Amino acid sequence: MLQRLTPLVLSILLVPGATALAEVRMPAIFGSQMVLQRGMPVPVWGWADAGEEVTVTFQDQKKTTKADADGKWSVKLDSLNPGLPIPLVVKGKNQLTFDDVLVGDVWVCSGQSNMEWSINAALDPDLESLASKNNKLRLFHLVKATSTTPKTDCVGKWAVAGPGAVNNFSAVAYYFGRQLQQTTDIPIGLINTSWGGTRAEAWTSAEGMASRGEFKPIIDSWAAQEADYPKRKAAYEEAMTKWKKESAEATAAGKKPAPQPNAPVDPSATPHRQTNLYNAMIAPIVPYGIKGAIWYQGESNASRAEQYRTLMATLIKSWRDAWKQGDFPFYQVQLANFMAKKDAPGDSAWAELREAQVIASEAAAPGGVACIIDIGAAKDIHPKDKQNVGKRLARLALVDLYGLGGQVSRSGPTYKSMDIKDGKIVLHFDNLGEGGLRGLISYYNEPLSGFAIAGDDKNFVWGDAKIEGDTVVVSSKNVPNPTAVRYNWADNPSGNLFNKVYLPAYPFRTDNWDGVTKGKLAP
Known part of the structure; x- marks a missing residue:
């Protein structure tokens, strides 16, 4: 019995x-x-x-x-x-x-592969591991899972930072938390819930996805795949029956069997489907008390960058709605420079995604975006320098939440406004630095680069750019009546404007002309 x-x-x-x-x-x-x-x-x-x-x-x-x-x-x-x-x-x-x-303070750390990327796979893993022992830094790693409905529990375990515990933990999360802990002496807890290659909609609640009509094409796309799955599964099973028979006959005849048919993927179980990761990797930790969240994602949504403006803001709202502890801060990492450099100014889905990250952050304040446009790699979508990513995220939090404004520079220069004078465009900036380290510089005092200028014809050409006090003046003999400037508007730009803390200026544009991702709403 x-x-x-x-x-x-x-x-x-x-x-x-x-x-x-x-x-x-x-x-x-x-x-x-x-x-x-x-x-x-x-x-x-x-x-x-x-x-x-x-x-x-x-x-x-x-x-x-x-x-x-x-x-x-x-x-x-x-x-x-x-x-x-x-x-x-x-x-x-x-x-x-x-x-x-x-x-102490607890931070949720989420996104796709660049958040998941471990210390072992980043710069200086041996030195960083040996120096990682810190009883006031605690790590929780959520095991990957998917679900079409919200789960109440997950798999994971807390550990104290130290050799072994940190090696396979998120490098960005660890370096962010380490900087906060060392600067403030406050205990820090990091919850790593990330999955490479995933899209923002997978991390958004069902209520969030249903809240805006522009997300319906995403939902409909997956619904169509799910409706088609039984037919594809039946076809696969029929093909397998045939293959087994023919494979046995081929083997008996001393011949090499044909390749086995590929099984179809159940679309309802994929980590790319809307809400699946929210349900399995966010819902189980709600409403655990948190200070805020950091987020490194966007590569998989770059082809729908314009939609990302509202999608990312909706994701943030859906998390805040779930936690019910007010508008906690949400900090994002802006996409790094990546892919081949181009000789002439042009359109860029990645540039539009970077812009969308800023727009979403402003729409879903409080929060911010950490710029890493200077530390990427043309041939590697996973930049190995995660230390500076963590530090730049930490700068945002230290200034906004830990009372270090005036002592610590929050970020690199951010575009504020422009004037047109005598055939030139004068650009004004915020976030110029603090104290004796305040002001604009070019990297190692090289000539400024990365500025493109256009008139009403929207034909951008490289401009001549010079720092004049707290402004940058851009002009071109080929554009006598300029109306717009773009800076670092490319997949892998070469701009070199920094503040005196050597934090890079954020990519920007002064125009609002339609981009290459306008109207793209479905994966």
């Missing part, structure tokens, strides 16, 4: 929220060595028997509640302050003890 019941018991245990054995259970995001968010009420939740009393104890707080009819329970700890690592204890009919728990 017991042997017959065992599979049933095991199956019940695998159901999220199952309470057949009357044990208090909690999602994987709670564990020893975790970081709990400081300065706000902290949600703690899990499952137990319906009506079971559950008590959560941490620091000097004790919160008691009862599981509801579905076996779900939750409490909120009052606002916490950083202190020494101590246990968090959860007690019902059984007791869970999570040791070595810190209070």
Whole structure:
């Protein structure tokens, strides 16, 4: 009898929220060595028997509640302050003890391959690993998964930063967190939930995707593939039956069998389908208390850059709506320079995507975009210098959230406005630096490059550009009546405008003319 019941018991245990054995259970995001968010009420939740009393104890707080009819329970700890690592204890009919728990700032780190990219695959992995021991920096790596409906749990485990723990962790996330921790001495927790090659729509909630009509072509595209899948699967199974017969005959005759047919991919299970990664890799960690999020993605959406303006803003809103803890800061990494350089100015989907990232960030403030237009590689979509990516993200947060404005430069120069005077365009900038390191420079004082100028004919040519105080003046003898300037508007531009901290100026354009991705709405 017991042997017959065992599979049933095991199956019940695998159901999220199952309470057949009357044990208090909690999602994987709670564990020893975790970081709990400081300065706000902290949600703690899990499952137990319906009506079971559950008590959560941490620091000097004790919160008691009862599981509801579905076996779900939750409490909120009052606002916490950083202190020494101590246990968090959860007690019902059984007791869970999570040791070595810190209070600090927790950041969700997400995106595609450049966020997933590990320290082992980036610059100086040996030195960085040896120097990584830091008890105030904690790492949680979410195991990849997909789902068409929101999940309540995930697979992952907290670890203290150090050799071994950091090696396969996100390099961008680690260097971001390390800079924050070393600069502020506040414990930092990093939740890495990323997947290479994925699109923004996969990380957006179903409610978010349904909120705007311009996303309907994405949803319809996947619906068509899902409707066609049974037919393709049946054709594959028929082909396999035939192949097995013919393969056996070929082998018996001493001949080489034909290649095996390729099985069709179930479109409902792919990480590229809308909402699938939100459901499996974001929903399970909601509403764990967080400080904010960092995001490195966009390469897979570059062909639909104009749509990305609203898609990315919608993604951010969908996360904030889910967490219900206000408008937490959301920082993005702007796409690096990549692909072959071009001799003449022209259109660029990657330039439009970079612009879309800025537009989305401004529409979904607070947040910002870290510019890395100077550290990419023409033949490698995965730049190996992740240290500077993390540092530039950290600059945004340190100035915005940690009170270091005036001491730390937030970013490189950003376009502010323009004037047209005597056949020349005068460009004005923000983010020129701080104190004695304030001002515009060209990289190693070389002649300025990367500026294109055009008139009403929209025909861009390279312009002559000079720094004059806090402005750049652009002109061309071939454009006597200029109306627009573009800077670093290319897949892999060569512009060299920086501030005196050697942070690069952001790519920009002064016009709003239609781009090459206008009207492209479906993958």
